Amino acid sequence: MAVQPWSNLLKSAKTTALIHDGRRKVHYLFTDGKEMAEEYDLMSDELIVRKWRSKSPLGAQGQWLIEVGDSLAPVAPLDPELIKENCTNPVFIRKDTKTSFQWRIRNLPYPKEVFSVSAEPSERCCIVKTSNKKYYKKFSVPDLDRCQLPLDCSALSFTHANNTLIISYKKPKEILTLEHELLRELKKLKATGEGDVDCKTQ
Template sequence: MAARSWLESLRGAKKTAVVQEGQRKVHYLFPDGREMVEEYEVSSDQLTVRKWKQNNTLGAPGQWQFEVGEAFSRAVGSLEQQLIQESSSNPIFTRKDTKMSFQWRVRNLPYPKKVYSTTIELDERCCVVRTSNKKYYKKFNIPDMDRCRLPLDSSALSFTHANNTLIITYQKPTEILQLEQEVLRELKKMKVAEDGDVECKTQ
């Protein structure tokens, strides 16, 4: 089963963990050189960040790519970053999951709810959001579903709109919920450093 294969991949990675400012931060280094960082709220075990980095074709370190969360959602960045973030009126697409669903938010979309539609393209294994006024169009996949090779289900996809933000929700299938529980059990077995004093490694 693909979900089991992904779990084994996580178990086989080199891992370091630290608890800092109420967040459990776990760094994974995979045999192929890819790195993944996940952050969980200690109080709720809710995943707040998942980001990836791999070397480019010349072997130089690449930039962090956010799968869950966003670069500016954490500590205050540079003044330039703040100005860009605050002054931008372009739609901003980010993923912020809940316990039971994958969830994406598209900020700066002022149009009424009736203009939006969400569909699934089964052949391309992606979700599509579009507006009838042709003002916004976005294709995106669900990496968790791809890693576990699970089929997408149109009935699991829904959306709502409030405060200029489109919220798209995909209900997690049972296989994903079970996988996430197993991953959490593995992480809680790890020794973690408090407040970032030391990072403890485990296999």
């Protein structure tokens, strides 16, 4: 089990926090130059956003890559003459709960019995597919990879409602313990008050 090395990595990172818009926003700067930013709901303590950024080989600041949460980047208005991206394409996002990692795939209008969701422990990924061959998706669970925890097929479940497939993976006790300890430490951080403060570490 390698929960400890990841926990140690978090503790060794330069961490800053601020409270804004009902959210606790935390920024980690790791010794290798990578950055991780998280946002928690102040009322429920649920993780709303987690994103990562690393520098390019030439030292330029890379784009933020979202691991948890919706991309809130405004979509640039497209010229009506140009081809638009189809708004009925499936949209894959991760939104966790306190006890589960959770993924939502919107715009999947097929009945539940068409879907199969499986964990592939040897490939360290989960696979979603449909019997009508209309959709296929392979995705990993970064939290388990970081802590080097095995994928447990029995932790996986799914449901389907309103054209959305909701996949849940029950968090193992090691992850729950780690998240509980982290949250306790984050609450001790002296957070800046309300206001648009950039939590980028200088």
